[in-house]
Amino acid sequence: MSRLIAVAPAFPGPPRDQRAISEIIAPLVTGDDGRAGQLMRRLHRNSGVTTRHLALAPEDYADVRDFGQANDLYLSIGTDLAERAARDALARAGVAAPEVDFVLFTSVTGIGAPSVDAALVGRLGLRSDVKRLPSFGLGCSGGAAGLARVHDYLTGHPHDTALLVCLELCSLTLQHGDTDPASLVASGLFGDGAAVAVLVGDAHPAASTGTGPQVVGARSRLYPGTAGDLGWHVGASGFRIVLSAELPDVVRAELRCDVDGLLAAHGLKTGDVSRWVVHAGGPRILDAVAASLDLPDGALDASRESLSAVGNLSSASVLDVLDRTQRAGVPAGSPGVLLAFGPGVSAELVLLHWPAAG
Template sequence: MTRIAAVHGVLPPHRYEQSEITAAVAAMSLPHQAERSLLDRLHATSGVGARHLALPLEQYAGVTGFGQANDLFIEQASRLGEQAIAAALAEAGIAAHEVDLVVCTSVTGIAAPSLEARMAGRLGLRPDVKRVPVFGLGCVGGAAGIARLHDYLTGHPDQVAVLLSVELCSLTLQRADITPANLVAGALFGDGAAALVAVGARHRLAGRAPGPTVTASRSRLYPGTEGALGWEIGDSGFRIVLGAELPELVRLHVGEEVRSFLSEHDLKPPDVTAWVCHPGGPRILDALGETLQLDATAMELTRRSLHEVGNLSSASVLHILRDTLALRPPPAGTPGLLLAMGPGFCSELVLLRW
C-alpha cells in the first residue's frame, strides 16, 4: 500500500484570458486574415478560458531560439519546482531530509544537471537522495510518475518518495509553424508545476495521511500508433506532433483498457467514485466519456481545470487530484481511477482507494 500524503500545485503569476493569448499569438505568428479566422475558431472551441504563462505575454516575441527558450525553462522551472516540493512537504508534515526518492518529469525543456539536482541543496534534500529524472512521457508523465513511486514504495515500505512535474508549454511555441496541430497546441497548453508526496505502508503517516492509497497500476503501449503524438525536435526546438486520429484512438483502445484493468479488481466503471483524468482537450474528453459511458459529472473537475488553467501536460492530473481532495473527496473506502494518455501512443492507469 502506498499512501498519498500531499499534493500541491503551483502556477506562474502571469495569468491571461484566452482572448488575450489569442491576440498575442496572432500578432507574432499569423500574417494572413484567413489563418487568424482558424486561430480564433480553435481558441474559442478549446474549452480553455484562461492560462498562466512562465513569462509576461509581451516577452514571448523576444524569445527567438531554442537555446534561449531552454535557458528560460531551466530558470523558471527550477523556481516553480522548488515551490511545489517545499509546499507539498510542508503539507505532508515531512522534512526534506526524510525524502528517499525524487522522480522529476517534464517534456518541455532539457536540463543537465536535472531540475531536482539543481534544487536539492536549496530544499535540504539529502546528498544520497535517489533521483530519477524523466523526459519523453509527455502528458502521461504525472500518472506514470505516481505508478513508479508506488512500485518503489512497495519494495521500500518505510520510505518517502516525491514526484515533481514541471511543464512550461508556452516556451515551446513555434512562431513560424501555422499548421493546425501547432495552432491547436497553442490553444490548449498552459504552464504549471505540481509535487506529490507519497509514503510506504510502514511509514508513520501511512495510516493517517489525508490522501488515497495507490493499490495498482497499468502501463500500456498501443503498437502502430507511435506517430500520433509527440515532438519533432529541430533547430527551433520542440514542434508538436498532434494527430487528428487521437480521439478515435481513445475510443478504440483506452476505453477497453480501462474496463479490462478495472475488471482485474472486480470493478466496473460505475463503481468508480472519482475520475482523475488528464484534460487532453474537449474531443479527447468527449471520446473518453462516450466509450466509458460516463455521466457529465464524472469529469467535471477535469473540464474545470482545462477551462481555468489549460492543459498542463504531465502536471494536469496532479492538479486535478489536488482539486478532488480539496473540493470533492469521495466516500471512504471507494475506488478512484487516475488516468492519462501520452506519446507512444500510450496510457497509464492508477487505481486509488479513498
C-alpha cells in the same frame, strides 16, 4: 500499497485571459496569414480554456526565437516553480525535506543535465544521498506514469518517503511562423505549471493517517501504429508539436479495454468507481474518455474545471485534477481511476482507493 499524503500545484504569474493571449500570440504564429489567424482564434475559443498561466508576459514571447534561449528560460523559471510546488507539497504533508528518500522528476518541455531535480536537492535541503530518477518523453502521461513508478519503488521500500515532481512550461515551445493546424491548436490549449505529490510506503507511519488515497495498482499500454499521432518533432527551433486529429478516436476505441482490465484485476467494474481523475487533454479527449467508459454526466467535472482555469498542463495536469478532486471531497471507501495519455500513443492508468475513516 503506497499512500499519497499531499499534492500541490504551482503556477507562474497571474491567470491570463485566453482571448487576450490569442490577440498577442496570433501575429507571432501566423504572421500576415489572415486566414490562419482567424482559424487560430477560433481554435483558441473552442479549446475549453478560459484562462492560463504563462512563464512570460505574453508580449515577451516575441523575443524568444531559438531553442537555446527557450531552454535557458525553462531551467531558470522552471526550477523556481518546481521548488515552490515542492515546498507547498512538503508543508501540506508535514514532511521535512531530509525525510525524502526518492525523487522522480518528469518533464517534456525542456531539458537539463544536471536535471531540475538535482537543483532541488540543495534548494529544498534534501539529503545528498537521496535517490533521483529524472524522466523525459512521457509527455502528458508523465504524472500518471510517475505515480505508478513511485508506487513501484515504495512497494520495494515500504518505509520510505518519495516526491513526484512534474514541471511543464509549454508556452516556451511556441513556434513562430508555424501555421500547421496542430501548432495552432497547441498554442491555445497548453498552460504552464508544476505539481508535486508526496507519497509514502505502506510501512511508513503516515500511511495509516490522512485523507489521501492509497495507490492500489497500475496499468500501462502502448497502442500499436500510433507513434506519429502525438509527440514532438525536435529541430533547431525547439519542440514542434505532433498532434493528430485522430487521437480522440484512438482513445474512444481503445481505453475501455484497458480500464476494464485494471479494474477486473482488483474485483471492480467501472460502475464501482466514484472518482475519475483524467488529465485535461482538451474537450475532444475528455469527450472521448467519457464515451469510451460510458461515464455519467459530471464525472469529468474536475478535469474540465482544470482545463478551463489553467489549460492542459501536460504531465502536471493530472496532479492538478487530483488536487481539485480532493479539495471537492471524496467519500471514504471510494475507488478512483487516474489516467493520462502521452506519446506512443500511450495510456497510463492508476487505481486509487480512499480508505474508510478509522
